[in-house]
Amino acid sequence: MGEQVSDGGRKTAEAARTAAAAGSASAKKAAPARKAPAKKATAQKDTAQKAAAKKSAAKKSAAKKAAAKKAAAKKAAAEKAVAEKAAAKKAAAEKAVAEKAAPARKSAAKKASGKKAAPAKSSAALKKAPAPRKQVVAPKKATASVPAAPAKTVAAHPQGESRTALVRRARRINRELAEVYPYAHPELDFENPFQLVVATVLSAQTTDLRVNQTTPALFAKYPAPEDLAAANPEEVEEILRPTGFFRAKTKSVIGLSKALVEQFGGEVPGRLEDLVKLPGVGRKTAFVVLGNAFGRPGITVDTHFQRLVRRWKWTDETDPDKIEAAVGALFPKSDWTDLSHHVIWHGRRICHARKPACGACPIAPLCPAYGEGETDPEKAKKLLKYEKAGQPGQRLKPPQAYLDAGGRPAPPLGAG
Numbered sequence: 001m002g003e004q005v006s007d008g009g010r011k012t013a014e015a016a017r018t019a020a021a022a023g024s025a026s027a028k029k030a031a032p033a034r035k036a037p038a039k040k041a042t043a044q045k046d047t048a049q050k051a052a053a054k055k056s057a058a059k060k061s062a063a064k065k066a067a068a069k070k071a072a073a074k075k076a077a078a079e080k081a082v083a084e085k086a087a088a089k090k091a092a093a094e095k096a097v098a099e100k101a102a103p104a105r106k107s108a109a110k111k112a113s114g115k116k117a118a119p120a121k122s123s124a125a126l127k128k129a130p131a132p133r134k135q136v137v138a139p140k141k142a143t144a145s146v147p148a149a150p151a152k153t154v155a156a157h158p159q160g161e162s163r164t165a166l167v168r169r170a171r172r173i174n175r176e177l178a179e180v181y182p183y184a185h186p187e188l189d190f191e192n193p194f195q196l197v198v199a200t201v202l203s204a205q206t207t208d209l210r211v212n213q214t215t216p217a218l219f220a221k222y223p224a225p226e227d228l229a230a231a232n233p234e235e236v237e238e239i240l241r242p243t244g245f246f247r248a249k250t251k252s253v254i255g256l257s258k259a260l261v262e263q264f265g266g267e268v269p270g271r272l273e274d275l276v277k278l279p280g281v282g283r284k285t286a287f288v289v290l291g292n293a294f295g296r297p298g299i300t301v302d303t304h305f306q307r308l309v310r311r312w313k314w315t316d317e318t319d320p321d322k323i324e325a326a327v328g329a330l331f332p333k334s335d336w337t338d339l340s341h342h343v344i345w346h347g348r349r350i351c352h353a354r355k356p357a358c359g360a361c362p363i364a365p366l367c368p369a370y371g372e373g374e375t376d377p378e379k380a381k382k383l384l385k386y387e388k389a390g391q392p393g394q395r396l397k398p399p400q401a402y403l404d405a406g407g408r409p410a411p412p413l414g415a416g
Helices: 002-117 123-128 163-180 193-202 208-221 225-229 233-243 246-264 283-293 303-311 320-328 333-349 377-381 400-404
Strands: none
Touching: 163 333, 193 208, 193 246, 193 283, 208 233, 225 246, 233 246, 283 320, 283 333, 303 320, 303 333, 320 333
């Protein structure tokens, strides 16, 4: 019995150990199963946190963009306000200038109307009064006749004139003068660049007419730079005596002839920087030669040109080089040579230094200086010169276009 109990107890104990071992094995198997859901839950939590962070970053970015957009809109509004304020200020200034000029225009109009309304002194005077002439700004076709009196609607002084308005007015004046002087040309007789450069040097302090009457004898005796360079100064002085300052001019023309022979092979150079190196040749002379002998644009700033561009308020400069730069900026380069001819011709024929013929001026409505000269058409007509007055011009051998327009060649030296 004791042995049976003992065996039974051993069996029971063994069974218990077997069960415990089975339970331990079962627990080990169950452990990974419990860990898997836990790991999965942790991963889901991390994903959710990342999504939340990403969403928060997107909200911040959207907020920044909205703030930037709002700032840009605010800046644009501020700039618009500044621009509107500046425009209003400019408009007020222009209005003030117009109001300031209005009394002067009214006064001039009143004065003109008063003159027109003046009664005649007698019925006989009424019968003798000529019929009113048709007033025009400029003739459509150039003729030798005197242009009709201009309209009395005269431009106000261009005080406060804008740059754009100045350019337009200047170019319109040039167009009008081109219709009045379509035959404008250099008024020195020449057949080649050498003759032109010599004649231009001789034209200082005298008229082109006097030069044209003198150079035929000079070029007949000294036709080339080599001839004039080797000339006897006393003989040249005797020929040039009628032009005035003949000793200084003799020295200049002989000196420039020697320079042409020694430095340029007897040929007149076609560059500004070379021409101004010649004795007696400055920028004005150089541009005359370049524009008329070589076809290269240039502005000739002589005394007539200086006077007129200041009267027209194109510039207030007095230095020739500064005048050249200021006026050149108003026109395309291709217009410079013809512009010089138009202005100089107008200064010699109508817009004189002491007594401008304002009453016979075709550009009076565009001129701020209208009224400085004679405004009565009949009196102004008597102030005209050269072909505008039916008189000879300055060239002995002018271009055919000038003759076709009614111009008359100048007489030779000693004639008449």
